[in-house]
Amino acid sequence: MATYAIGDVQGCYEPLQRLIQHIRFDPSRDRLWFVGDLVNRGPDSLSVLRYIKKLGNRAVAVLGNHDLFLLAVAEQIATVRPEDTLQAVLAAPDREELLAWLRQQRLLYREGPFAMVHAGLLPQWSIDEAEMLAREVEVSLQGPSYRDTLRALYPSKHLQWSSNLSGPTRLATIIKVLTRLRACSSDGRMESSYNGPPERIPSGYFPWFKITNRKHRDTTIVCGHWAALGLHCKDQLLSIDSGCVWGRELTAVCLEDRKLFQVPCNGMTGQD
Template structure:
């Protein structure tokens, strides 16, 4: 049995299937861990969702910002933009089943020594705290007041996490951290707009995983979200968004030995 962590697919269905052929994935034997952003910007988000949903217990998924955006659009909280490619999901005959499946996915998955999350964690969060906060936000997304939480997230440029947050802003801030963080200050203030390479981060901020004081350094965080960072592996970090949707590569890492597998992605654009 092998477990493969897979970077941001973003609707690139044929590339995903080629990557699974490349690693010799067998659903009855192996597991796939997806770092989120299953959908959007690529050409075939509908088939990506149907395929991964159909994998059942062979697939573990955490939500990314594009997956949350799909939920927000379906709820009438956010509006489609010209670059979005999720329309086929919203008009599909199995739309409701797919959206309910997306809504039931986790924001953080922990299986020591690994933590699977889309974007990252705030430096002041311990692993136990991050896991508890993720469960809290998941409950909000699945509960009767989920639209209120999504409305607090769109727009969210000035939203920052604070322990004293209450109401819809609290789960919205948790979701923002887990699905959007790239850079932050030493005390956990997020830089909300930057998506470029780490060496150009605005003054006063640094990559979230570079904060020396962060409280979860003993775990290996598996994440995506930061295409400009690219494939970046170190002792306690596997950042595997290698820019598939931007015509670069789709990456899988076999967790047992950290072997990297990639397929070029120009053919799916």
Template sequence: MATYAIGDLQGCHEAFQQLTELIGFNVTKDKLWLVGDIVNRGTGSLPLLRFIMKLGDSAVLVLGNHDLHLLLVAEGFAQQRSGDTLQEILEAPDRKTLLSWLRQQRLFYAEDEYALVHAGLLPSWHIAQAAELAQEVETVLRGEKYHELLLRMYGDEPNCWSDNLEGYDRLRVIINAMTRLRICTPDGRMEFSYKGQPRTIPSGYLPWFEAPQRASSSATVVFGHWSALGLQVRDNILALDTGCLWGGQLTAIRLEDRRVFQVPCARRSVAASQR
């Protein structure tokens, strides 16, 4: 039995098939940990969703910003953006089943010494706290009032955490950190516009995982979202977005021995500004 964590798929179904063949994935014995952004920008979002849904307990998925964007578009709370490739899902006969399944997925997952999240964690959040905060969002997203959460989800404010936050401001900060975060100030103020490489980060900010005395450093956090960061295999982080959508690679890492597996990807004809 092995557990393979895999980076952002973004509808790259063909590369995903090649990678699972490369690692010899056995659905009856192995597990896949998927860092989110299953859908959008690539051409195979629909078959990917269908396949991963059928994996059942053999796959652990945390939601990414593109997955949440699909839910918003499906409810009519957002428009498709330039480069989006969601229409096939929206017109699928099993649309309702797929979207309902997607809403049931996690925002954060922790097991043994590993934690799985799409983007990042704020410096003050320890692993148990992050799990509790994610569950607050998951409970609403899975419940009858999920429409209200989706309607109020977009926005960059508040841009930092406070235990005193309530209501949708509280949920928005949790969602933004776990699905959009790349850089923040040492005390956890998030900045969402920067998508470049670490060496050109604006003054006063740093990668979220380099914040001093980060409370989640006791675990190895597995994440994606930041394609310009590239593959990072360190003691307490595994960054797995290696830009498959942009002609890079699709990456898997076997958690038991940290062996890396990669397949090359064809560049998609989408606007780089829409990452």
């Protein structure tokens, strides 16, 4: 029995299937964890969603920013851009079933010494607090008010976390942290636009996982989202967005022994 965490797929179905074969995934005994951004920018988001949904309880997925963007586009809250590749999902006969399934997925999944999120955690959040905050959002997205939460998320550049926030703004800010965070200040103020390599982060900001006093540092965080960071595995961090949609690699890591598996994604192009 093995548990494999898989980096940002972003609609790259064919590399995903090659990676599944490479790790010799056995659905009768193994499990797959997906760090989010299942869809968009790659060529076959529809097949990716159908495949992971069909895995049932053999797969765990957390939502990424592209997955939430799909939900917002489907509700006409956000607008498709030229680089997006969501049309096949939006036109699919099982569209509503797939979107309803997507809304049921987690923002944070915690098991044993691991916690999986798409992007990262603010330094002032303990893992217990992060789990509770994520649950607030999950309840909203799974309920009748999910459109209000999505409306508060677009645009999100102005959103900054405060425990005093309430309503849809609070939920949208939690989403921003969990699905978009790359850099922040030591007191948890998010840098909202940077997506380049860590050595070029604007002054006063740091990679979220480099802040030494963060309250969740005893938990191993499994995440993706930061393609310019690339594969970055340390004692308490497994950051595994290795840029498949950019034509680099799709990565899986076995959580039991940290063995890495990769397949090339030649021919894939896109944006983070």
